[in-house]
Amino acid sequence: MSSKSPGSVPPSQPRRRAVSKRSLATSLSILDAAERLFSERGYEGASVRDIAKAAGAQIASISFHHVSKETLFERVVERRASELSQLRLDALAALKQRQQPVTLDAVLSAFLRPYLEKAGAGDPQWLAYARLVAMVSADARWHTISERCFDPTAGVFIAEIAKLFPRTDSSAIAVSFIFSVSAMLSLSTSSWRIEALAGGNRQAMDQLADQLVRFCEAGMRAALEA
Amino acid sequence: MSSKSPGSVPPSQPRRRAVSKRSLATSLSILDAAERLFSERGYEGASVRDIAKAAGAQIASISFHHVSKETLFERVVERRASELSQLRLDALAALKQRQQPVTLDAVLSAFLRPYLEKAGAGDPQWLAYARLVAMVSADARWHTISERCFDPTAGVFIAEIAKLFPRTDSSAIAVSFIFSVSAMLSLSTSSWRIEALAGGNRQAMDQLADQLVRFCEAGMRAALEA
DNA sequence: CCTTAAATTGAACGATCGTTCAATATTGTC
C-alpha cells in the first residue's frame, strides 16, 4: 500500500510548498563551503562545524539540508559531475559529427579539455572541485562514488578508443586510459610541485593542456601498438 | 655550555642504556600498523587508538616512541623513502656505467621500476606504503614531506632527462616528469579501478610495468620534442 | 644481584567530533 490514496478518503496529505530563495541559498552556500573545505583538508579533516562557519550557516542546517556529513560529501561530488560528463560527451558527439573516423588525439582532447578548462578558468569553486575529483579517484573508500559519477563516461571513451585499436584487448586500453586520467588529475593535485620543480618558470594553463594531450596521445599509442 | 663535562667535576650525566629488543619491536609494530591504517583511512581517518590496537600496543606507547601522531606519520613516510631513493639512484648509477649516453627509456625505468617492484612483490607493508606515497604526493598539506623525501631524487632524474633534451626548458620537463610519476602512482591508487574497467582481465604486474614505461617514454618524447 | 634507566600500563584529561532536539522565525499558500 502506497501513501497515495487512490480512493474515497483523501488522507489529508500535508500540502507541499516551494522552497524559498533563502533556503536554497543556504543549501548552496553549504555545498560551496563543503567543496572548498573537503578539497583542502579531506573528508575527516573538514568538520561540519568548520563547513557551517564557512557557509555562514548553523551546524544543524547541514543535517537539515543534506542529511548527514557523508551524503553532503556525495552531493558535493555529484553536483558538478553530471555537468562535467555532459561537456565531455558533447565534445565527443561534436567530434564524431565533424570527422569520421575520429583520431585518438581528438578523443583524448574531448575527455581531458573540459576538466582542464573548468579547473584552469580561475573559478575557485571549480578549482576546489577539481582537487576533490582527484581525491575521490585516488581513494578506494569512495570507489562507489567514482563508479556512479565518473566510470560511465570513462567507459564510453574507453570504448571509443578501443575502436581505434581493434587488435588490442580492452584491459590494456583501460590501463592506459587510467594513466592519462591520473596525469590529468596531477595538474590539480601537484600544481605546487610543478611550480617547485619547474623553478618558477610558470606556464599558462592552455600550454599545460596541450602538453598533457600530446603526452597522453603518444603514450597510449606506444603502449597499445606494441 | 654543553652537557659534556670537560674538566674536573663530572656532572653525573645519567648513564645511558641500549634499547631492548622488546622496545624496538614495539616501535616497529607501531610503524607497521600506522603504515597500514594511514594508507587505508588517511591521516585524520586513522586514530591513534586504532593504530595502537592494530600494533598490539598501548596508546601511550605511541607518544613515548614517536612523540605525536604527526611525527609518527612523518616517520612512517621517511622510513622507506631513503631505501626507495637508494634503489633508484643505484639503478641510475649502474645505468650510466653500462651505457653512455643513456636512453630516456632506461632513465625512466631506473626511476619507475623500484617502486613498481616493491609495490607489486606482494608485501602488504610495501603495498600500503606505495598507497601512502601516492596520498602524500597528492595532498598539499604534506608538501614539506614530499620536498624532503622525494623531490631531491626526482630532481636528479629530471636533470638527467634534461641532458637528453638540451633544447627544452626545465619546466616542461618537470611537468612531463610529474605526469609520469602520477601515472606510476595510479597503479597503487587505482588498482581497483583497473580491475573494474578491465573487466576481470587481470594483467601481471611486470606487464603493467612494461606498459607504464612505454607510456611514459613515448609521452615524454612527444611532449618535449614538440 | 642491585641499581636504576627505560618501557609499559591503565586511567584520565580537555577538546572536538557528528548528530539531535525543542523553540523560534520565516515565508509560501489560500
Next chain:
DNA sequence: GACAATATTGAACGATCGTTCAATTTAAGG
C-alpha cells in the same frame, strides 16, 4: 492577513579524538 509548512536557531547529546600522567614492570649496566 491567517494558517501552516518550512527553515533557522542555539544548546545539548554521547562518542571519540590526541595527549598526558603517575604507578608499575622490565631489563641493561656495573
